[in-house]
Amino acid sequence: MPKPAVFTMKLxxxxxxxxxxxxxxxxxxxxxxxxxxxxxxxxxxxxxREHTAFLQQKVDTARASVQEGRGRSxxxxxxxxxxxxxxxxxxx
Numbered sequence: 001m002p003k004p005a006v007f008t009m010k011l012x013x014x015x016x017x018x019x020x021x022x023x024x025x026x027x028x029x030x031x032x033x034x035x036x037x038x039x040x041x042x043x044x045x046x047x048x049r050e051h052t053a054f055l056q057q058k059v060d061t062a063r064a065s066v067q068e069g070r071g072r073s074x075x076x077x078x079x080x081x082x083x084x085x086x087x088x089x090x091x092x
Contacts, residue, residue: 007034 023030065071
């Protein structure tokens, strides 16, 4: 197991005092709370990057589809959904 690293940071005295009071009120060591915050931050950043990559892949695929002539115009899609809506309304 790797040796734990020491992390030093500067922050405003009021923020430190409030943070320490809240950690104590939660009966948790401040270092544990900071580690959890760091883990959550890392996870959120990774998820954002993965989501951005997923969206970029979808955009790239759609653009390639349009360039290959497999896309449809907005008007064609609107017309199809208007027709679908009319059929559903007629069936009701």
